[in-house]
Amino acid sequence: MRRMPPTRFVTDASLAEVARRLRQFGFDVELHRGARLEELLEAASRDGRTVLTRSARRPKRWAAVAMLQVGGADPAAAVRAVVAAAEPSGGPLSRCSHCNHPLRVRSPFEAHGEVPGRVARRGGPLWSCTGCGQWFWLGTHTEKLREWFEGVLGRPVAWPESPPPPAPHRPPIAPAP
């Protein structure tokens, strides 16, 4: 366990891809499309957030507001820099990558009609977004995501668990002749 309190960010559309990745990792990242740096600083000051920005500019008026500058060209490098400097609000797959609201664990019963039947029947964790209603489940897409983060960070990443596969069927033991 690391020692920092979680850092909540606010950023603009120039880091939209980085914001999406950070949310998938569990960071709270609000996106203000088209906002100027001063507007981000004002929002950060109001909500107790840290400005995540590509800008090296630092208006004097907002000197007290926390800022983290990252490059925008390489999302992997930016994610690595943020993970090194800040603590996420939750684990991977705890926030919606589209709208940043927290995800809520749902039962297969509630998922009926919302996710593909094979996903509901398989069991295992299911989530829906408390903001936009989008459903999430573990699959090859989340496995790829985990591999992406592990490649970028160069270490294993704790990930929500899939249920164990069903025990193999054992044929009855044939009576000895």
Ligand SMILES: [Zn+2]
């Ligand atoms: Zn959402």
